[in-house]
Amino acid sequence: MEDLVTAPTPLDKRWLTEAVRLREEHAGPLEDQEANRRARQQGGDLAARIETRALWLAERDGLAEALRHWKQGARLALLAMMMLAVVSGAGLGLAALGDGQRPVNVFWALGSLLGLNLLMLIGWAGGLLFAGEQGATLGRLWLWLSERFARDAKAAHLAPALVVLLQRKRLNRWLLGALVHGLWLLAMMAAVVMLLALLATRRYGFVWETTLLAAEPFITLTHILGALPSLLGFAVPDEAMIRASGATLPALDIARQAWASWLLGEVLVYGLLPRLLLALLCLWRWRQGRNRLQLDVSLPGYAHLREALMPSSERLGVQDAAPELLPEFHAGHLDASASGAVLVGLELDDQRPWPPALPAGVSDAGLLDSRESRNKLLEQLSRFPPARLAIACDPRRSPDRGSLALLAELARNAGATRIWLLPALTGQTLDRARLSDWHEALDRLGLPYADSAPLNWLEQGHD
The missing domain is CATH 3.40.50 (Rossmann fold)
Structure with a gap:
């Protein structure tokens, strides 16, 4: 991050160019005669000259330094959100199993571990299909925290510039998707680690309880949910264990271990694995789109620079x-x-x-x-x-x-x-x-x- 001056990334260059454009739209044209001459001397097409001009102005006016501060703030904000995800995930695991003084209702525990995660996942998928933008709340929180941590007044146009730049190729969904799924992945990993720690150090009994239903729906549901985890080697309680767990607290260690393995398998397969795959997918799509990101030179803020950066006598030679x-x-x-x-x-x-x-x-x-x-x-x-x-x-x-x-x-x-x-x-x-x-x-x-x-x-x- 500190080598932004000597080796800015392509995204940094386009980001600063957009920030300069927004600044000029709000505050009026900047004094740019020397920047224009440097851009003409550097050569290239119109987009390259606009970028050269903007980078020189950004360095002169302190916007490049503000970007470095903003990126530091963004990393701090991301670190804070990651720590919150880890603490939340560990809290889910602790709340699901309790202190071991009372039997654990397996379906209540499963619901507390996966319920909110699955609801948010369904909401993300629905937004991907219909709304087009996902993770807006977490994204706005991240941008807000980044600005607070940056503490640089010159960074006012950086966050809007990033949003405008990414929206052109609809990269917001993939960047925010990687953020959302990455945080949930951390939360699920923390939950699994907490479950393993509790199950390894405490003695838990597992039951299921009902007033209206018979045992058969619970037996069927347990086997259906355990089908995919069983392919990875996780145990599934047999019918006798399930019926016994509905009647009284099972005393056999084999039943305790079977329910513990079943619960861990559910969290891994239905909670952690989908988030891991989706995070990798979003990260892959984000990197693909980022490499193809280009300036839109038809925008009014860029179009008026054509005559200054590409005079007619120079364009003849190109x-x-x-x-x-x-x-x-x-x-x-x-x-x-x-x-x-x-x-x-x-x-x-x-x-x-x-x-x-x-x-x-x-x-x-x-x-x-x-x-x-x-x-x-x-x-x-x-x-x-x-x-x-x-x-x-x-x-x-x-x-x-x-x-x-x-x-x-x-x-x-x-x-x-x-x-x-x-x-x-x-x-x-x-x-x-x-x-x-x-x-x-x-x-x-x-x-x-x-x-x-x-x-x-x-x-x-x-x-």
Whole structure:
């Protein structure tokens, strides 16, 4: 759990992404320019970029730390519920047999051990078939306890985000089912352990009592209920033992042992075994569904991020097959009416101060970090083409086809163009292989480039 920052699980990533979406829906959009740039730099499809953006925002705003606290609280809540299940199961076993001073009515004991368990099991099965959600009460209790134990105000959106995320694939039923059956399994195991401890240390007699019924229904019911446990080696009292138990307290140890074995078999087969099988089934379905869990990028909270995270010039490089040749450019094709000088930055992060101090006569066109800003500059250049255009690029980013196509299009609207490959910031180093990729791509485009600021060239037309 503590390595969530370095190695978040796929569920953690989608969970935090949903929490960020809910937070923005309730409190408004977050300041996300740097997060968007990091997501664009990371690349991938829209879902991957949305996830990258959300994880960065969650780490910055403390939501990732809140998730770690919430998961700690969830484990504590689960531990508390498990302890309660164990104590309850042991209490059932103790209440069913008593202190040994009085004979044990076998059917009352069986009813107290399995009655509530079977009723809840039938209710769960009915909910699975008709209602669609099961274990809601225990689930709400677990979520409530998790929040109380977490004690983190920033975790307010985590529980709703988990519920919304799981409901899309209807995984709530399997997660809550595993919780419910797991707790009942613990309770039944505790009951069996208590029964074994009491039967091993005390001397119990077993009877059945009735005022209205004859012995035959009890004999038949005992044999029917004991059929499945008998396949596992548990004893079933014969007819003589059953009749004797209805008349008086049997004195034979063999009868005591037969009833004790029958009672243990009933609890194991009809109480513990179904819960074990259902817990394994729910856990298997939960893990299968969890691995297929994906973000729904059609939601309004995600759809509006498309333009910011996948600008049109970048989507060209993802959607289309790679061309055999990069776009060609030949400088000097504009007429002599071009005048002035323009400096523009292409997708630069906040760590780099911008713009630099510019000489007189050089215009700052700002930063191109969205589709709107690119279209606006292209429209302006098409109407008032500059004589000289310098484009500052961050060589830490890969020269993808979308960026190169944009550079070529900008250059076709200027008399002369030069690419400024910005130096590394203090404490950073440039990837030589990536810088070489930039040089090769710009050479193929026919665009000159420089590692130093081309301010003299912009002002005077020469270095």
